[in-house]
Amino acid sequence: GQNIDQPTEMTATEGAIVQINCTYQTSGFNGLFWYQQHAGEAPTFLSYNVLDGLEEKGRFSSFLSRSKGYSYLLLKELQMKDSASYLCAVRDGNYKLSFGAGTTVTVRA
Amino acid sequence: ETGVTQTPRHLVMGMTNKKSLKCEQHLGHNAMYWYKQSAKKPLELMFVYSLEERVENNSVPSRFSPECPNSSHLFLHLHTLQPEDSALYLCASSQDEGLGSSEAFFGQGTRLTVV
Numbered sequence: 001g002q003n004i005d006q007p008t009e010m011t012a013t014e015g016a017i018v019q020i021n022c023t024y025q026t027s028g029f030n031g032l033f034w035y036q037q038h039a040g041e042a043p044t045f046l047s048y049n050v051l052d053g054l055e056e057k058g059r060f061s062s063f064l065s066r067s068k069g070y071s072y073l074l075l076k077e078l079q080m081k082d083s084a085s086y087l088c089a090v091r092d093g094n095y096k097l098s099f100g101a102g103t104t105v106t107v108r109a
Numbered sequence: 110e111t112g113v114t115q116t117p118r119h120l121v122m123g124m125t126n127k128k129s130l131k132c133e134q135h136l137g138h139n140a141m142y143w144y145k146q147s148a149k150k151p152l153e154l155m156f157v158y159s160l161e162e163r164v165e166n167n168s169v170p171s172r173f174s175p176e177c178p179n180s181s182h183l184f185l186h187l188h189t190l191q192p193e194d195s196a197l198y199l200c201a202s203s204q205d206e207g208l209g210s211s212e213a214f215f216g217q218g219t220r221l222t223v224v
Binding site for chain 2: 041043100101
């Protein structure tokens, strides 16, 4: 099966920066996704990486290193509304999408 | 609104009941998925349908039975469930194009409680 690891919880202050790491071991690789999920709501797509490097989208950036099986999601200028669970997901060689357990980020005033 | 609609949003059922979860997508996607989300656990892929054919069945117990009558609709039929089946059931869709990179769009989920 697939193995996707990310920290369980992180806490940061409003206006700060938080980096959520994700490591994975999969059979083949066809892209890595980050999703945001607020309590009681559906996961929503944040970012996609398939080549090594950094993808920036406003306050959110995502980085990928395929050789290391590693990604991170960087959240800048944190806002209270960013308190949510952040899910790392990897599409394997058979295009199956598997998820990590999610990282709960709590933003404090 | 993600373009993927699930009904009902909440469901309480007894262990001897039979019920169905419904998912409809308005995005023109060609693949649909059922995921189970239990507290503190990763999203678990249950079933994948691509072009209305089941391409993945992740060792799911037979008390869960999927149905995909067309590319826009997906059902999950439930019977004789166990209390440990209580979870959030999420439907998703994507456009699978071989080497393409379509992200999955999720519905709001059905919160299922088995009593």
